[in-house]
Amino acid sequence: MNKTKDDIITLPNQHLRERSQKVGVITDEIRNLVADMEMATLDWEDSRSHEVGVALAAIQIDKKLRVVVLRNNFDDKSDRTFHAFINPKITKYEGELVEDYEGCLSVKDIYGKVKRHSKVRISATNLEGKEVRLTAEDFLARVFQHEIDHTNGIVFVDHIKDQPDAFFKLDKDGHLEKLDYDKDIRSNKNLW
Ligand SMILES: [Zn+2]
Numbered sequence: 318m319n320k321t322k323d324d325i326i327t328l329p330n331q332h333l334r335e336r337s338q339k340v341g342v343i344t345d346e347i348r349n350l351v352a353d354m355e356m357a358t359l360d361w362e363d364s365r366s367h368e369v370g371v372a373l374a375a376i377q378i379d380k381k382l383r384v385v386v387l388r389n390n391f392d393d394k395s396d397r398t399f400h401a402f403i404n405p406k407i408t409k410y411e412g413e414l415v416e417d418y419e420g421c422l423s424v425k426d427i428y429g430k431v432k433r434h435s436k437v438r439i440s441a442t443n444l445e446g447k448e449v450r451l452t453a454e455d456f457l458a459r460v461f462q463h464e465i466d467h468t469n470g471i472v473f474v475d476h477i478k479d480q481p482d483a484f485f486k487l488d489k490d491g492h493l494e495k496l497d498y499d500k501d502i503r504s505n506k507n508l509w
Pocket residue numbers: 420421422423463467
């Protein structure tokens with residue numbers, strides 16, 4: 318118990334590229350896992366001044382189960398509550414493809430410009446075992462696509478690996494600056 322940011326696995330750990338397993342019954346193990354994921358996300362956030370820990374998938378604390386947690390309020394760090402989604406699935410892609418910046422707790426210091434659908438329909442189970450369906454738009458849609466990718470062994474950099482102009486890093490003031498693709502990305506053994 319008491320997971321911290323140090324329990325979050327990062328690339329090149331290849332567990333991040335494995336498919337997670339479906340959760341059957343929601344047991345104490347799953348409830349404890351969700352609590353661990355929330356704790357690790359908040360501990361990570363507390364260690365960074367310019368970033369918000371928006372969401373996490375179970376594989377990011379090295380647990381290969383289809384569980385994701387999303388922050389209830391993306392804009393207010395003082396709201397430290399989450400929602401858990403068990404076996405989340407995209408049932409329909411809608412809207413248009415929109416390119417925007419994305420980061421990941423499992424990809425150290427690298428950001429990318431990733432195309433995502435602006436609207437998706439989601440089905441999942443909540444912690445009480447009830448089926449939930451929702452339509453997510455804009456940033457929420459992006460977060461769901463990113464997290465559900467994790468449950469399928471996909472990391473955001475995998476979508477843009479052949480796009481030299483898509484990689485950025487955060488400077489010490491919290492601004493994004495472009496990375497040198499040949500020097501920092503293509504041959505970066507910590508990524509692939
Ligand atoms: Zn991520």
